[in-house]
Amino acid sequence: MITSLEQLAEIVKDRKDKPRMAVTWAQDENTLGAVEKAVKANMIEAWLFGDRSRIEDIARKLRLDLDLFKLQHVNNEIEAAQETVRLVKSGEADILMKGLIGTDKFLKAVLDKEKGLMKPKAVLSYVCAVDVPDYHKLLFITDTAVLPFPDLDQKVAMAEYAIEMAGKFGIRKPRVALIGASEKMSKHFQNAVDYAVMCKMAERGQISPCIMDGPLDIFLACDKKSVEIKGVDTPVGGDADILLFPSLEACNPFYKGLMLFGRGELAGMLMGTEVPVVLMSRSESEKSKFYCIALSCLMSGKNN
Amino acid sequence: MTLKKLSELHKLLDNKPFKRLVLAAAHDSQSLGAVLKAAADRIVQPVLIGDEKEIRRLAGEANQNIEGIKIINEHDVEKTSEIAVKMVHNREADVLMKGKVGTSTLLKHILDKNWGLRTGNLLSHFAIFEVKTYHKLIAVTDVAMNIAPNLREKISIINNSVSCLNMLGIDMPKVAVLGAVEMVNESMQATLDAALLSKMNQRDQIKNCIIDGPLAFDNAISLESAIHKGIKSEVAGDTDLLLMPDIEVGNVLYKSLVFFAKAKVASVILGAAAPIVLTSRSDSEQAKYDSLLLAAATAK
Numbered sequence: 117m118i119t120s121l122e123q124l125a126e127i128v129k130d131r132k133d134k135p136r137m138a139v140t141w142a143q144d145e146n147t148l149g150a151v152e153k154a155v156k157a158n159m160i161e162a163w164l165f166g167d168r169s170r171i172e173d174i175a176r177k178l179r180l181d182l183d184l185f186k187l188q189h190v191n192n193e194i195e196a197a198q199e200t201v202r203l204v205k206s207g208e209a210d211i212l213m214k215g216l217i218g219t220d221k222f223l224k225a226v227l228d229k230e231k232g233l234m235k236p237k238a239v240l241s242y243v244c245a246v247d248v249p250d251y252h253k254l255l256f257i258t259d260t261a262v263l264p265f266p267d268l269d270q271k272v273a274m275a276e277y278a279i280e281m282a283g284k285f286g287i288r289k290p291r292v293a294l295i296g297a298s299e300k301m302s303k304h305f306q307n308a309v310d311y312a313v314m315c316k317m318a319e320r321g322q323i324s325p326c327i328m329d330g331p332l333d334i335f336l337a338c339d340k341k342s343v344e345i346k347g348v349d350t351p352v353g354g355d356a357d358i359l360l361f362p363s364l365e366a367c368n369p370f371y372k373g374l375m376l377f378g379r380g381e382l383a384g385m386l387m388g389t390e391v392p393v394v395l396m397s398r399s400e401s402e403k404s405k406f407y408c409i410a411l412s413c414l415m416s417g418k419n420n
Numbered sequence: 421m422t423l424k425k426l427s428e429l430h431k432l433l434d435n436k437p438f439k440r441l442v443l444a445a446a447h448d449s450q451s452l453g454a455v456l457k458a459a460a461d462r463i464v465q466p467v468l469i470g471d472e473k474e475i476r477r478l479a480g481e482a483n484q485n486i487e488g489i490k491i492i493n494e495h496d497v498e499k500t501s502e503i504a505v506k507m508v509h510n511r512e513a514d515v516l517m518k519g520k521v522g523t524s525t526l527l528k529h530i531l532d533k534n535w536g537l538r539t540g541n542l543l544s545h546f547a548i549f550e551v552k553t554y555h556k557l558i559a560v561t562d563v564a565m566n567i568a569p570n571l572r573e574k575i576s577i578i579n580n581s582v583s584c585l586n587m588l589g590i591d592m593p594k595v596a597v598l599g600a601v602e603m604v605n606e607s608m609q610a611t612l613d614a615a616l617l618s619k620m621n622q623r624d625q626i627k628n629c630i631i632d633g634p635l636a637f638d639n640a641i642s643l644e645s646a647i648h649k650g651i652k653s654e655v656a657g658d659t660d661l662l663l664m665p666d667i668e669v670g671n672v673l674y675k676s677l678v679f680f681a682k683a684k685v686a687s688v689i690l691g692a693a694a695p696i697v698l699t700s701r702s703d704s705e706q707a708k709y710d711s712l713l714l715a716a717a718t719a720k
Contacts, residue, residue, distance in 0.1 A: 268606060301620045312619035313612055316634075317604045321650065347620065418505050 117224035117286035118414075119254060121247040121381050121407045124285070130158045134140035135210035135416040137394075137409070138200040140225075141193045141217035141226035142166035145174055146398055151213070155184045157406075159413050163188065163209060165196045166216070168370065193217040195313030197225035201233060204391055210410045213394040224229070226386075226393060233389045239263070239273035241393075243281050244384035245411060248374050251338060256282050256290070256358045260371045260384060261395075264364045268310045271360065272323060275314065277387035278358040280326045285412050290357035292318075294330020295366070299348050307331065307362035327351045334370075375401070392416050421589035423557045426550045426684050426710045432588065432717040438465045439716040441697075442513035444504035445497050445628065447474035447608075448520035449482065450701065454708035455517065456484040463716050467492065469500040470519060497521050505529040508537055514719040517697040517712070522599070530692055537692035542566070542576035545698075546584055547687035548714060549677050554641060559585060559593075559661040560677075563670030564698075565689065571613050572661065575626060581661050581688035582629045587718045593660035595621075597633020598642035598669070602651055610634065610665035617663075630654050633663070636656045637673075678707075686710035688718065695719050 139151060142164035142212035143310070151162045164171060168189040174346050175182045190196045197217060204211045210235065214222045226233050227240065234240065242261035245254050258274045259266065266274060275292055282290040295309040302308050311330035318328040329352040335342035340354035361367035382404045386393040392412035396405060423429070433439075443455050446468035455466045456479060468475055479486040494500045503523050507513040516537070518526050530537045545564035548557050561581045566573055567687035578595060585593040592600050597614035605611045614633030621631035632655035637644040643657025664670035677683040689696035695715040699708045 241428070299623060301616060301623050301625055303616060309612075309616060313604050313606075313615040316615035316618055320603050322603055 121245065121254070121383050121403075121410070124245075124414060125157070125159075125410040126283045126382060128159050128410050131413075134159065134161050134210070135413050136161045136163060136211035137211040137213055138165060138203050139213045139215050140165055140200040140222060141190075141196040143170035143174055144216035145178060147213065147215045148174055148180060149178060149402065150409060152178075152180050152184060153406050154409040154413075159410060160211065162186070163203070164215075165190050165200050167191075172246060186397060189212065189408070193221055194225075194298040197222055198231070201231060202230070204227065204233060204334060205231065209391075210416050211392045211394065211409075212389075213409070213412070214396075219395065222365060222395070233391060233393065235388060235390055238388035239270050240386060240388040241266075241270070241274050241277055242384060243274075244371055244382045244386050245280050245281065245285070245407075246374055246380050246382045248378045248380040250378060253357065255338070255356070257321045257367060257371055258358070258360055259366045261364070261397075262386070266363070268313060271310055272314060273318065273388070274360055275318075275326070275328070275358070276324055278360065279326050281387070281415065282357050286355055289325050289327055291352045291355055292326045292328040292330075292351045292358040292360060293332045293356035294328065294360050295334060296331030296362060297333060299332050299336055299346075299350070304330075326358075332382070333357075334359070372399075375404070381407060383396060383411035385412055421591070423588065423590070424550070424555070425698045426557065426686055426713065429588070429686070429713045429717045433463060435547075437673045438462070439514045439622070440464070440512070441466045441515040441517055441712070441715070442507045443468050443470075443517045443519050444526060445500045445519035445521035446470035446491070447478065449478050450705065451477055451517060451519045451699070451708060453482055453484065454699075454705055454712060456482075456486065456489075457705075457709055458712040458716075459489060459644075460485065463713055464515060465613055466490075467513060469494055469503050470497075471495050478573055491572060498525060499712070501526045501529045505532065505537060506535050509535045514692070515695050515697065515715045516692075517715075518699070523698060523706060526698070532698065537694060537696075539691065539693055541580060541691040542573055543689055543691040544577040544580045545687060546581050546690050547674060548588075550684040551677060551681050552683075553681065556660070558641070558659060560664065560670065560674060561661065562664060563667065563674040566667065568666045569605075571616060574607075574613060574617060575620070576691070577661060578629065578631070581663075582627075584688075584718050585660060586628060590660055591628075593629045594655040594658055595629050595631045595661045595663060596635045596638060596655050596659040597631060597663045598637060599634030599637060602634055602636045602639050602649060604634065608634075613665075616696075629661075632656065635659075637662075684710060686714035688715045690718075 143166040163186040243258045337356040343354040441464040447470040469492045548559045599611045611634040646656035
């Protein structure tokens with residue numbers, strides 16, 4: 117079982133058949149720094165698509181060794197997106213990573229019905245594995261980045277993705293907490309209603325094996341003492357592996373709070389695509405960026 | 421406690437004061453017959469309100485003893501309902517029963533704001549069956565009163581029924597919320613409500629019972645079927661109470677149990693200040709008698 121992000125990065129190093137990563141519109145200091153580190157760690161092979169001269173400028177500035185990469189010049193970001201997505205689709209690359217290109221343009225290419233990378237009928241969502249010193253294990257949280265107000269079907273997809281990711285870390289039957297402001301059921305809170313339905317779906321085997329409960333607040337999800345004090349009978353029991361949030365606006369500040377105030381690090385990626393797609397915020401720490409690439413290696417069909 | 425036969429309800433009456441029953445529009449051969457029989461068996465102590473001459477004639481025709489039974493002579497059917505309801509309201513009677521008066525007329529008086537029998541709870545129909553092929557009595561609700569209950573109404577119906585089952589000595593009744601399937605299906609409201617009711621029960625927002633649903637009829641009553649489908653449930657196969665999604669399902673199930681399975685049934689209306697026996701013409705004399713027994717057993 118992988119119990120920390122550091123361990124994650126170790127495990128995906130030095131594999132025989134390294135995943136090949138295509139980087140879209142690569143002339144970005146943040147991106148190139150993380151990619152170089154991953155290449156040097158012998159995690160991936162990288163194929164940069166971008167403006168050659170600007171990439172060379174950055175390489176000089178950051179003292180990157182461009183010989184570590186395959187480099188292909190493209191004229192603009194749209195071309196970069198189309199070309200990298202095509203490459204992944206045709207099996208010439210195993211992982212896609214976003215560079216300087218705008219997220220909307222990047223996702224447009226990923227989501228394209230014919231040429232894109234979505235699994236059939238899949239929901240696009242985002243799962244993060246978070247490593248915080250004050251919690252006794254890794255915490256998978258969703259959705260920090262994509263779905264603003266997930267409906268029931270989308271919440272089910274989010275749960276499935278998080279369970280799938282936890283599975284790759286070696287966690288069988290993860291404890292899934294469906295997060296709300298309180299543990300009480302009320303039909304006036306659509307999220308609570310969705311949660312009750314999901315719990316029953318999990319009970320009936322309509323969701324992959326897991327121990328699910330919700331609504332639960334963060335304390336009941338992650339703090340055994342609170343469970344005792346409140347006397348709530350919950351199978352998650354303050355020992356959650358996965359936190360599923362009702363909205364992006366709840367989840368995003370939560371994870372950023374953990375990063376900023378909880379000395380947390382993360383590894384996150386898009387889910388619902390045929391291959392791992394790495395997309396991260398600029399404000400992520402150097403370490404977290406590196407972990408995001410490590411995660412994509414773990415989640416890649418290669419080496420499994 | 422587990423009850424297997426309706427006749428076991430007699431035991432619940434032992435060492436308890438006589439329950440007083442008032443029969444509205446008592447000049448009705450069927451309900452009068454059941455009441456007089458129940459009186460003879462010391463199940464209830466009746467007061468008959470209606471056309472006294474006709475009441476005496478019907479009793480004589482059926483060879484039933486009416487000596488010592490109080491009769492209030494009232495020819496106006498509407499008035500019999502009013503008097504009967506007021507007696508319950510004033511705690512002069514513990515059980516109300518409908519005779520030869522329309523259900524809507526009696527209900528109007530039951531729901532009267534000043535002297536009716538409202539408690540703030542929803543009125544709901546509760547039926548309990550003795551079926552040879554099931555290992556204990558099984559209650560079914562609501563087959564006759566609430567047409568298409570919403571979530572809030574379903575909670576009230578469960579609460580009514582659970583208190584009633586508690587009075588029958590069944591402490592933590594197992595409640596199966598019925599659906600067409602045991603899976604949650606977004607396009608079937610009954611299955612969504614079932615999931616919510618289960619969660620509310622888990623969170624102690626619905627107390628004194630164990631709720632699971634959706635369960636299809638087969639896995640609600642047959643453990644074998646539940647195991648076959650891989651359902652892990654405390655309720656499946658051992659249900660005490662079946663909650664119906666709506667009146668159509670409930671009514672058809674009720675009648676099929678009676679007609680095809682030859683089940684015995686007793687039923688009362690719950691949620692009012694006292695149990696109300698509102699049997700229909702198509703109910704057998706035995707069903708009416710058993711309903712009186714049930715009402716007496718659950719009256720306060």
